[in-house]
Amino acid sequence: MGIVLITGATAGFGKACATTFAAKGYDVIITGRRKEKLAELQASLEKEYAIKVLSLDFDVRDELAVKQTLENIPASWKEVDILVNNAGLALGLSTIDEGSTADWNTMIDTNVKGLLYVSRMVMPWMKPRKKGHIINLGSTAAKHVYAKGNVYCATKAAVDAISQGMRIDLLPHRIKVTAVHPGAAETEFSVVRFKGDTGKAADVYKGFTPLTAQDVADVIYYCSTLPAHVCINDLVITPLQQANAYYTDKN
Structure with a gap:
């Protein structure tokens, strides 16, 4: 089928995407910071789907690590058909005047700069082939800023703007760019945001049925299956009981 590269593949949307694409016959490059989780996923995918998996342990925030790791993978793995820029997180929920600058830096470095570092490496692999598809994970937070979401919302708005810029710049090279913006989805997201407080995350x-990681992975896979001349530019997906980033009907 081809090769798909997925960042942040050890859990949530990334892991679901890796499994979904592997099940469809794609060879997958999975990246993440948790080496043991990557190894487990690699073993599982290779056994279950008889496809090839390349596991890369690095932090997307580390520009040098991104560059050195991706530069040095075998040439055959550089024929990436689909890049899923999934690595991202929210940290904390507070007003700006009480926000943690450390949390801000982590979100900006991961959600914005990490996406750029990986894309900057992969796009030149796609350009000579005049094909490819970059799928960026945004959020409903990119569309509507909610109380105490400030910097996280700003990073996802940046992903939205960067996706638009990529689409313009890559137009002559026939590379598709899709931004997928999920609403409330029950993954590790809230556990990470609340720094391990599972009660607060739950x-x-x-009061409502959230999206699952598989719901989002299915949408991402669908976007990748359309004819060569068709590109979904921007897609917002929410649970039925959620209208946008701040209106949810709980009962």
């Missing part, structure tokens, strides 16, 4: 999803 409260986020009470």
Whole structure:
């Protein structure tokens, strides 16, 4: 089928994407910071789907590590058909005047700069082939800023703008760019945001049925299956009981 590169593949949307594309016959490059989780996923995918997996342990925030790791993979793996820029996170939920600058830096470095570092390496592999598809994970937070979401919302708005810029710049090279913006999805997202407080994380999803990681992976896969002349530029997906980033009907 081809090769798909997925960042942040050890959990959530990334892991679901890796499994979904592998099940469809794609060879996958999985990246992440948790080496043991990557190894487990690699073994599982290779056994279950008889496809090839390249596991790369690095932090997308580290520009040098991104560059050195991706530069040095075998040439055959550089024929990437689909890049899923999934690595991202929210940290904290507070007003700007009480926000943690460390949290801000982590979100900006991961959600914005990490996406750029990986894309900057992969796009030149796609350009000579005049094909490829870059799928960037945004959020409903990119479209509507909610209380105490400030910097996280700003990073996802940046992903939205960067996706638009990529689409313009890559137009002559026939490379598709899709931004997928999920709403409330029950993954590790809220556990990470609340720094391990599972009770507070669980409260986020009470009173409605949230999206699952597989729901989002299915949408991402669908976007990748359209005819060569068709590109979904921007797609927002929410659970039925959520209208946007701040309107959710819980009962």
